[in-house]
Amino acid sequence: MVRSSRRSASPEIPPPPADMAPLSWLKWFRHAVDELVPALGRVRAEQQVYEAARAEFHRRDRRQPSPSICAGCLKPIEDDGDRLMIDGVAVHARRASCRSDATFRRLRADRMQLHALGLTPPKGGR
Ligand SMILES: [Zn+2]
Numbered sequence: 001m002v003r004s005s006r007r008s009a010s011p012e013i014p015p016p017p018a019d020m021a022p023l024s025w026l027k028w029f030r031h032a033v034d035e036l037v038p039a040l041g042r043v044r045a046e047q048q049v050y051e052a053a054r055a056e057f058h059r060r061d062r063r064q065p066s067p068s069i070c071a072g073c074l075k076p077i078e079d080d081g082d083r084l085m086i087d088g089v090a091v092h093a094r095r096a097s098c099r100s101d102a103t104f105r106r107l108r109a110d111r112m113q114l115h116a117l118g119l120t121p122p123k124g125g126r
Contacts, residue, residue: 072098
């Protein structure tokens with residue numbers, strides 16, 4: 001593992017493990033937090049590493065249920081142009097609640113996956 005430069009204003013988070021083994025992720029999480037603690041303190045370090053883990057899951061998990069099903073309300077989207085792609089999933093374009101519900105579902109799914117790997121949201125996190 002390459003150590004980030006001590007001169008750097010914002011320390012870099014080491015790359016997450018390529019596999020999905022809980023032990024790998026726990027080891028990576030602890031190591032990454034330890035790397036950031038001197039610059040950020042424990043609370044901010046844990047928050048940043050958790051968000052990095054969540055973003056990585058989000059990037060890897062590109063499950064598109066179906067482009068004809070809204071990821072927000074889970075109802076069919078008619079082929080009348082009422083389709084908006086956000087974050088890789090289709091939602092009803094004219095309903096703001098579909099967009100926010102899709103985002104909420106995504107966030108919850110990410111957290112459930114991280115929880116399955118033993119990572120829980122740090123105190124003070126979003
Ligand atoms: Zn919808």
